[in-house]
Structures are given as structure tokens and as C-alpha cells.
Amino acid sequence: MLFIFDLDGVIYTGQTVLPHAAETVARLQAAGHAVYYLTNNSAQTRRGYRAKLAGMGIDAPEERIMTSAYATALRLKEEGARGASALVIGQGGLYEELGAVGLRFVEPSPDARADYVIVGIDRQFTYEKLKAAQQAILHGAHFIATNRDPIYPLEGGRVEPGSGSIVISVETASLTVPEVIGKPSPEAAEIILKEAGYPPDQAVMVGDRADTDIACGRAAGMHTVLVLTGTTRREEAEQLPEELKPEWILEDLSGLEAAFQQGK
Numbered sequence: 001m002l003f004i005f006d007l008d009g010v011i012y013t014g015q016t017v018l019p020h021a022a023e024t025v026a027r028l029q030a031a032g033h034a035v036y037y038l039t040n041n042s043a044q045t046r047r048g049y050r051a052k053l054a055g056m057g058i059d060a061p062e063e064r065i066m067t068s069a070y071a072t073a074l075r076l077k078e079e080g081a082r083g084a085s086a087l088v089i090g091q092g093g094l095y096e097e098l099g100a101v102g103l104r105f106v107e108p109s110p111d112a113r114a115d116y117v118i119v120g121i122d123r124q125f126t127y128e129k130l131k132a133a134q135q136a137i138l139h140g141a142h143f144i145a146t147n148r149d150p151i152y153p154l155e156g157g158r159v160e161p162g163s164g165s166i167v168i169s170v171e172t173a174s175l176t177v178p179e180v181i182g183k184p185s186p187e188a189a190e191i192i193l194k195e196a197g198y199p200p201d202q203a204v205m206v207g208d209r210a211d212t213d214i215a216c217g218r219a220a221g222m223h224t225v226l227v228l229t230g231t232t233r234r235e236e237a238e239q240l241p242e243e244l245k246p247e248w249i250l251e252d253l254s255g256l257e258a259a260f261q262q263g264k
């Protein structure tokens, strides 16, 4: 089977690997399953996430890692955006992935003009950047968001603002709804399915958020597992609306193979 793991809240929180994550991945790989990773977080490049995972004892080749930044870059490449200008609100990983497909970056000045405004997580977000994005969009830039995750989980149950918190402020200021590339859009998951060569019914999405991970997995026609190691508590998980319900709810990754062996 093909397993696609979300990262934040599933494999790690912050800089800390979650219990059972490394062992579960190793067991799945040893049993011949294909393991991929799909994160909405656009802060780092695939190379960066590979290094982060390696530091946690997880061997994840770069080509098995999909990020919302890379998915956005692939989409723009497909649209023929090479050479187009982009005002980016984001961090290094997003710039690097977009630069690799030939986007030209525009400084966030008050009279910024660009073909695209692309927004992801930016821990240096400012009013000036918000204004620049607003002006560019009001003057016709196509507004793309890497994802809408409102928060990211950290160690000890703490959270920090996710890129959705920034996207919504650009959306509010520009009176424009962005096109969202990351989960819940099935776009990135479908790229993985195609690359890995698995039909959706032989694939499992494992995530900690229903409105992104589970919605994405279901939209792609995959099996779905919600783990309670991230942003969703059991009471919330059990009260999800029908369209966001996962097939399995697990405390952590230790029960993953058992869930599949037992069936539903």
C-alpha cells in the first residue's frame, strides 16, 4: 500500500519526533509499503524537511516529500509561469521552490505590481507586506495561497499561527479569495498517487486535521486515518461532520498496521 503522512502533528511537533513515528515508518518500509510525506507547511524546502526527518531517525528521500510550496511551484510551472513576477509572503522554502521554476521576485513595496501574489507561512510578516500584497492583488495579481492551516502544533500542546492566519488577512485587505494549492485540495495527493503508481483505494492518508488532511484524502478517493497526536482532540474527532469523518481514529501511529489488518 501507499501511505502518505502529514508531518506537523503526525510525525513531529516542533522539533520533537512523536512517539512511535520513526518505528512505524521503518516497519512500513521494511514490509514493502511506499511511504510519502505531504505537508501544508511551506517554510522549508523538501531538502530541508529531509534533513529534519533524518535528524529524527527517519530516512525520507527528497522525492518522497511533497510540500505546499513545491506543489505551488509545480502548478505554476505547468501554467507556464516561468519568467512571471511574484510578490511572495513566505519563508526560504517557498522562495527556493518558486525560484527553481523561474519566478522573478518583486520587493514588497507600497506600489508593488506582480503577476502573482503567493502567500504561505511568514514569521516576519508585517503591515508593509500586507499592504504590498493588497496593492498588487487590487492591481490584478493572481492571488495564490499555499494553504489555510490556521495554526501549527508545537511541543506541549502549544500552537503558533499558521499560514491561514496570514492568508486571511491578505484576503480581507484585498477583498479577494485566493486559490489554495495545499490540502484540502487533492492536487498534491494526486501527484503522489501518480508518481508512486498506486490507485487511490490502495492508498492511505494519515493526518491530524480533518479539514485539511482527511478532506484531502477523501477528495482523492484514498483511505483516511486521523491521529490524535496533533491539533484534533478525541471529542472533536468523534463529532466531525459526515464529510470530514476519517475511516479510522487512532491515538498515535502505533496502531496503524493493526487498524488495516483488522479492516473497518
Ligand SMILES: [Mg+2]
Residues within 6 Å of the ligand: 006, 007, 008, 009, 010, 207, 208, 209, 230
Ligand atoms: Mg498536521
